[in-house]
Amino acid sequence: xxxxxxxxxxxxxxxxxxxxxxxxxxxxxxxxxxxxxxxxxxxxxxxxxxxxxxxxxxxxxxxxxxxxxxxxxxxxxxxxxxxxxxxxxxxxxxxxxxxxxxxxxxxxxxxxxxxxxxxxxxxxxxxxxxxxxxxxxxxxxxxxxxxxxxxxxxxxxxxxxxxxxxxxxxxxxxxxxxx
Numbered sequence: 001x002x003x004x005x006x007x008x009x010x011x012x013x014x015x016x017x018x019x020x021x022x023x024x025x026x027x028x029x030x031x032x033x034x035x036x037x038x039x040x041x042x043x044x045x046x047x048x049x050x051x052x053x054x055x056x057x058x059x060x061x062x063x064x065x066x067x068x069x070x071x072x073x074x075x076x077x078x079x080x081x082x083x084x085x086x087x088x089x090x091x092x093x094x095x096x097x098x099x100x101x102x103x104x105x106x107x108x109x110x111x112x113x114x115x116x117x118x119x120x121x122x123x124x125x126x127x128x129x130x131x132x133x134x135x136x137x138x139x140x141x142x143x144x145x146x147x148x149x150x151x152x153x154x155x156x157x158x159x160x161x162x163x164x165x166x167x168x169x170x171x172x173x174x175x176x177x178x179x
Contacts, residue, residue: 001091001093001095001096001097001098001170001171002096002097002098002166002169002170002171003088003097003098003100003108003109003169003171004097004098004099004100004108004109004110004111004162004169005084005100005101005102005103005104005106005108005109005110005111005129006018006099006100006101006110006111006113007102007103007104007110007111007112007113007123007127007130008104008112008113008114008115008118008120008123009114009118009120010118011115011117011118012113012114012115012118012120013113013115013134013152014101014113015101017113017134017152017155017158018034018099018101020155021099021155021158021159021162022034022099024155024156024159025096025097025159028163030096030097031092031094031095031096031097032095032096032097032098032099033091033092033095033097033098033099034098034099034100034101035084035087035088035091035098035099035100035101035102036100036101036102037084037100037101037102037103045062045073051064051071051073055073055075059075060074060075060077061073061074061075072090083103083106084100084103084106084108085106085173085176088171088173089173097162097169098171104123104127106129107129107176108129109129109131109168109169110127110129110130110131111130111131111132111133111134111150111158112124112127112130112132112133112134113134113135113152114133114134114135114139114142115135115136115139115152116135116136116139116140116142121142122142122143124143124145124147125143125145130147131147131148131165131168132147132148132149132150132161133145133147133148133149133150134150134151134152134158135149135150135151135152136151136152136153137151137152137153137154148161
């Protein structure tokens with residue numbers, strides 16, 4: 001599988017870019033998975049539903065399956081931050097691309113999504129894992145870099161760059177386990 005991260009401040013457009021890349025990758029008959037990291041707790045189930053009741057009763061995992069979906073919920077016994085490398089093995093082994101949103105401090109190769117309007121600093125001068133910067137065409141690069149500049153408002157161009165550089169994003173868990 002190929003794994004690429006998308007990092008940047010809130011409001012920069014990470015989710016929108018990923019949302020635009022998914023159907024473009026699928027149109028090329030590629031299987032796409034998304035892994036989203038949240039610093040805040042979240043609920044994917046609703047009070048009163050069977051799966052919620054099973055989880056509330058103390059199940060470590062609840063797997064809900066229908067003809068259309070499979071959803072696995074795992075409740076960690078101890079709250080701790082998981083690395084992206086801890087969760088990637090849980091994905092289907094036949095996936096072609098994994099788009100990772102978050103884990104901005106990870107050692108995954110990533111595209112920095114940045115927009116001047118956020119008022120936030122860029123990461124690429126200090127993050128050797130940023131391979132390209134996606135920003136609106138009208139925004140100037142805040143610091144010079146030899147890294148590619150991608151037009152955030154042109155998802156076809158971002159996709160073309162990803163596909164042209166796909167070999168760079170081949171993921172080998174053993175490489176990260178040794179690091």
